[in-house]
Amino acid sequence: MRAFITASLFATFRPATSHYVFAHLIVNDTLFPEWQYIRKFDPVVKNESAGEGLFGPYVDPLYNFTTPDLRCGRGAFHNGADTEVATVLAGTQVGFQVGLPSYESDQKVEVVGHTGPGSAWLSKAEGTLEAYQGDGEWVKIAQIVARDAEERKSFPASRKEFDWALYAQHSWNFTIPATTPPGEYVLRIEHLYPTPPSPTSILNKGTQWYVSCAHIRILGDGGAEFEPTVRIPGLYVEGQRDVFFDSRTADFNLSAYTPPPPLVWAG
Numbered sequence: 001m002r003a004f005i006t007a008s009l010f011a012t013f014r015p016a017t018s019h020y021v022f023a024h025l026i027v028n029d030t031l032f033p034e035w036q037y038i039r040k041f042d043p044v045v046k047n048e049s050a051g052e053g054l055f056g057p058y059v060d061p062l063y064n065f066t067t068p069d070l071r072c073g074r075g076a077f078h079n080g081a082d083t084e085v086a087t088v089l090a091g092t093q094v095g096f097q098v099g100l101p102s103y104e105s106d107q108k109v110e111v112v113g114h115t116g117p118g119s120a121w122l123s124k125a126e127g128t129l130e131a132y133q134g135d136g137e138w139v140k141i142a143q144i145v146a147r148d149a150e151e152r153k154s155f156p157a158s159r160k161e162f163d164w165a166l167y168a169q170h171s172w173n174f175t176i177p178a179t180t181p182p183g184e185y186v187l188r189i190e191h192l193y194p195t196p197p198s199p200t201s202i203l204n205k206g207t208q209w210y211v212s213c214a215h216i217r218i219l220g221d222g223g224a225e226f227e228p229t230v231r232i233p234g235l236y237v238e239g240q241r242d243v244f245f246d247s248r249t250a251d252f253n254l255s256a257y258t259p260p261p262p263l264v265w266a267g
Contacts, residue, residue, distance in 0.1 A: 019059040020113055021073075022189050022212035023099025026173060027086055034099040037086045037214045042075025051205070061193070061208035065236040065243075071123075071134035072188060072213035080130040083215050090180045090220030095173030096189045096212060114193035114208065115164040115247040117259040119143040120174050121188040122226075129184040129215055137229035138188070139265045142174035146254055163254045164247070166191055176216075177267025179224035187214040192260070194247040207244050228262045236260065 025037040043057030052060060062069055069075065088094060098110045120142040125132040147165040155162035166172060172189070190211045197206040236243050242260045246252065 019056075019061060020098045020111065020210060021059045022096040022191075022210065023058070024097040024171075025086055025187075025214045025216075026095035026097055026171060027088055028093055029173075031097060032086070035083070037084050037216070038096075038099075039072050039076035039083050039213050039215070040079045041073040042078060044074070061210050063205050063208060065207075065209065066233045068133070068135070068233065070209060070211060070235075071138075071232045072186065073211050076213060077133050080132065080215075083130065085129060085184065085215040085217050087217045087219065088176055090176050090182070090218050090222070091178035093173050093175050094187065094214075094216070095171050096214070097171035098169075110170060112166045112169050112191060112210075114191070114195075114210075115161045115167050116191060116193040117143060117145045117164075117257075118166045118172055118189065118191045119259070120172075121190065121232075122176075122180070123186045123188070124181070125184045125186065129186070129217075132186060134186055134188075134213070134232065136231075137226065138232050139226040139229050140262055141177055141180075141265055141267075143259055143264055144172060144174075145257065145259055160250070160252070160254075161248060176218060177224070177265065178220065179222060179267040180218050180220065181222035181224070182218055182220055184215070184217050187216045188212070192243065194243055194245050196244075196246050224267050226265055228265075230262055 021041070023034040023038055025032045041058050044053040044060045046053035060074070062074065064070070098112060119140055121138045121140050123134055123136050123138045126136045144165045147163060152162065161167050188211060190209060193208040193210070195207055240260065242258060
């Protein structure tokens with residue numbers, strides 16, 4: 001399931017100016033309430049001069065790729081005790097859905113409002129899941145870059161932003177690899193919006209990260225080892241060419257783009 005805005009809605013809705021938050025977990029196409037299984041962020045205090053909190057307290061992106069908040073969102077690990085744990089069988093389809101209004105319009109459509117690649121990650125809890133800070137090893141289990149050709153036909157050919165698979169999507173589903181070792185995990189989604197800072201807009205401070213994490217308990221026989229694994233922060237470096245660029249320019253060639261490492265773990 002990857003719900004998207006129809007061509008008719010596209011004419012009156014411009015998600016390119018929006019911020020958003022992945023506040024819902026999906027398991028086998030069942031959508032759960034906001035924050036039930038997702039670690040809630042610390043709210044942002046509205047500050048118009050700094051361009052912060054203008055669209056609501058929870059939808060501002062991250063700009064600092066060296067902060068521990070890159071793991072699961074702003075202050076998310078303060079709220080582990082208030083987050084429930086979803087039980088998931090390895091091999092099951094899961095996903096995330098945008099959960100709060102991401103654009104102030106009459107439609108109130110909740111979608112991913114920017115271009116860029118998406119990825120999904122697992123980190124096995126060290127100790128109790130509610131107290132786990134995500135400072136252990138992470139493995140990438142899925143990624144999404146370009147919209148498939150058939151779906152792309154639903155949108156104007158001249159709007160290159162619709163080439164990106166997550167742009168204007170409500171949600172993204174993927175599969176927990178069948179050989180994932182059983183245990184309690186933090187399941188992370190990351191949407192990366194590569195964009196240069198704007199000298200004329202306080203809302204555009206450069207490349208943006210939209211991340212959320214769910215609590216899940218994976219059941220199954222396991223049988224595989226995670227490889228490669230990484231630490232977060234530590235994924236990115238200043239000037240990295242697959243992260244710091246303008247994903248919306250007319251001369252950008254998505255078919256030649258390779259998303260940032262590491263490789264996806266296949267299980």
